[in-house]
Structure formats: structure tokens, C-alpha cells
Amino acid sequence: MIERPLIPIVVGNKVLNEGSDGIGQSFDPATGELVAQFARAGQVEVEMAVAAAREAFDNGPWRRMRPFERGRILQRIGELMLQRRGEIARKESRDSGKPLRDSYWEVDCSARFFEFYGGAADKMHGNSIPLGPDWSDWTVKEAIGVSLHIIPWNYPFQLIARGVAPALAAGCAVIIKPSADTPVTAYEFVKICQEAGLPEGLVNLVNGRGSLAGDLLARHKGVDQITFTGSVATGERVLVAAASHAIPCNMELGGKSPQILFADADLDRSLPIVAGGFLTHCGQVCNAGTRLFVERKIHDRVVEQLHARISKMTLGAGIDDPDMGPLISRAHRSDVERYYDVAREDGELLLGAELPQAPELVDGAFVRPGLVVGAGNNTRIAREEIFGPILTVIPFDTAEEAISGANDSPFGLVAGVHTTNIDKALGVGEKLRVGQVWINSFGVGLDVEFPFGGYKLSGFGREKGLEALAAYQQIKNIAIHHPLPR
DSSP, rough: OOOEEEEEETTEEEEEEEEEEEEEEEEEETOOOOEEEEEEOOOHHHHHHHHHHHHHHHHSGGGGGGGGHHHHHHHHHHHHHTTHHHHHHHHHHHHHOOHHHHHHHHHHHHHHHHHHHHHHHTTTOOOOHHHHHHEEEEEEEOOOOOEEEEOOOSSHHHHHHHHHHEEEEEEEETEOOOOOOHHHHHHHHHHHHHTTTTTSSSEEEOSIIIIIIIIIHHHHOOEEEEEEEEHHHHHHHHHHHHHHOOEEEEEOOOOOOEEEEEEEEEHHHHHHHHHHHHHGGGGGGGOOOEEEEGGGGGGGHHHHHHHHHTTEEEEEOOOOOOBBBBSSSSHHHHHHHHHHHHHHHHHHEOOOOOOOOOOTTTSSOOOOOOOEOOTTSSHHHHSSOSSEEEEEEEEEEHHHHHHHHHOOOOOOOEEEEEEEEHHHHHHHHOOOOEEEEEOOOOOOOTTOOBBBBEEEEOOOOOOOOOOGGGEEEEEEEEEEOOOOOO
16 A cells, blocks of 8 residues: 655644645656645744744754764764665655656765765864954854755755755754655655754744745745745746845756767767756756757767667656656646647757657656757757757857857856867866866766856856855954053
8 A cells, every 4th residue: 555644844843734725735747646745834834934943043052062063963864864765765756756766866965965064064164364463353154044945846855955964064944845746755854854863943844835835934034045946937036035135045046058069079978978968857957958069070870879769768657767757747748748849840859749658658747758950059949948858959060169059048057068089178168158067977976075056047156065055154254453552
């Protein structure tokens, strides 16, 4: 019998099985079956969560602990995640639809965040500033306060960990607002935090609708900082809400990431990377490499090989670990299908025209990957973020042309460069207007050590690495004038 839990709201370690906005439901996108119900927060629960977080930050023990003590608890959270790796991964695959191997990766990556920031907790050093004789001056880094984390549905467990781990390391209290589409593993996260020994009220879980609970939280004057990952349109609304009380935001928004494939690239190595770059989690990834610029002399060969590779991909429920799972919902599938029509208008759609007809797939949100040729970089299919598995292949003749095309986008999250010429790789990479350049590779893996974030409409601020800590800290300067008594 499949368990269909009720996901509660958690404020100050109090578990609330009912919310003032009723009950929501989460469905397996592979089958349409109910996965879980969840309590939806309204004004009452939002006020309770902010009050609990404020109390934990203002009067609780967390930021008064020695930093290495905080670090040990964070590392314990990572250990507990790995101990429950299989359980969490299976729940994640059913709730989000992603293949099971990707859900295992998500848990592993989440544990790495807590290992990394647990180790960083006692290494947030200030600076000594020389002012001359009779003066001493230095800076200290202080926790910013209550940090709100608004989480999308594509990587719900990992994206909680990515922001919450550095926030806790810095000494903050946090409120987590998960997506209403994928609420299940957020509760698993909170239970692990409680078991690891985090003080009461330090981590709070507020399920609910973004238009109600999310908006109330973003506008609340008891919140000191917001970390948001999601669409540009929703991000803009969050920024307006945050502006109402002038608090800083870390914004990781959309992407339409380019990959540049030169004729001297090792195609046996590069083409699997290119395919994975736009097919991972059915293309529902902000940094998906959905624009492929190919040197003209190998264009036809690359298209032929990609066509053969993509045509063989298996579809299925995430829990069965297929090559590709479903989209997040049938509603989102309709959005993606409209872009197949756009592809036909802008160019030629070589793959993706037929909906899967296998009996085990018809009730799910499945699509075939799309491969588009003949569409210029100025077309809708090449410029708009689709959040689905559609690759547009665009030929180029010179490196300058490829750079110009890659940069001609409202987004600037990541880019990939494939070539065996290191001078060419570095020369192209330094000219790309993106936050991250991958050379003969593409994707984030388990590496939490380096920063991640974008230019332009892809957002601002940085996640991951030591740079992520800055979002959760205030810099205070202390100056002392101490002349010798006369």
C-alpha cells in the first residue's frame, strides 16, 4: 500500500496538521496519483512562523554558540541525510517525477552543502583596517537575521539545503516556503534538522500557495532577507514585496543557456554532455543548455548523431529510473507542447511531435524530447525559457559569431564550450556574459565549492561556495581612538 502522508506546517517545532488556507494536494506526475496532502498556511500561520523565527534569532542560543559548535550540528545534518538517502530519494522521485538516480544525487548534494558550510562556520573572518597611529579599526561579520527561502518544485530538497546551510552557518534563523507542487521532502528536511539538535524555531516550514503564504512572508517586516529560486515573473513579484520593507534578496531566476561546439571537439565525449545538458530532469532546470551553437562544418553530423541518441531514450516513472521522467504536471506539459508549435513556425521540428502512447505513459505528464533546426537565434524558440526538453541547434562559422549569438539573450546563467584547443576555450569563455562557464563539461555535479549565479535576467547574488555566505551576513565596522594619555 502506498503511503499518502499529510505534510504539516512546522513553526517553532510545533506541528500543525491544519492551516487557515485549507488542505492542498501533491500528485505523482508520472501517473496522476495522489502522493500527499499538505496543510496550507494563511495569515495566522505566517505570523506564527515569523514570530518563532524572530524569537529563535533574537533570543535563542544559535548565534551565541561558538561557531565550531554550530558547524558540528550542520555536519550532523549531512550525516543524517546520507543515512536516509534511499527513503528521501524515493519520496523525491514520486513527488517530482525525476529519475531515481537524480534523486539520489539530490540527497548526496544536499549532504555536501551541510558538510561544506559546517566546515566554514568558524572561518568567517573580518578584516583589520589601518587608520594610522592611535586608531584601531576592524570589521566583523554578523548574521543578517531571519532568512526566508522560497523554493521551486524542480529540486526541492537540494535547493532547500543550498540556501539554508549557509544561512545557518552564518547564524541566521530560517523560514522555508516550499513549492505547492513538491512539498514532501521539505518535511523530511525539517525532521532531520530537529533530530540533529537545532534549537527550537530556528528552522520553520510554511507550506501553502505562493500567491498567499509566499506573498505574506515576502512582505512581512519580521523577515530580514529573502533567497528565491524560480521564474523571472515570480521573482519580480518577490522583489516588489521585498522592496516594501527594503530587505536584500538573493535571486536565482531563469536561463536559456548556450553550448558552443567547435569542429575540433571530441564528439564522442561532447555529445553525451550536450544531450544531458538539456535533458536532465526533462529540461526543467534553470541552467539547461537549450541553445546549441555548432560550427557549420559539423552541423549535419552533430544533428544526425543527436537525433539517433535522443530517439533511443526511454520514458517512465521516476521511481523506475528511466532515461527521462515526466514533466512536473499535465498543465506544464500543455505549456511545453505549445512550444513544439512555436518550433514548427520558427524552424523545423525533427523530434518531439508525437505524444507518448504507451499505456503506462498516457496518464502522466510525458513528452518526447524536441530537436529543432533551421531556427535563428532571434526566434522565440531560441530566446524564451521553455523549461522543457527542447534543443535548438544553430550553426556558426567563426568563434566571434558564436560568442555574439551566445551573448544575445536576455539571460546569462551558464554556458558550455566544447573544444580541444585550450586557447580557444579560454578566449571564448572570458567573453561570455554568464555567471559560470563550463569547458568540455556542463552541469553542477556534487561540487559545492564554487559560486553559482547569473547575469541579466538570470538574477543576482551567488549560491554555493564561500561567496554564498555574504547573502546571510551584515558587515559591521568598529573603530577605536586610543591616544596615549598626556
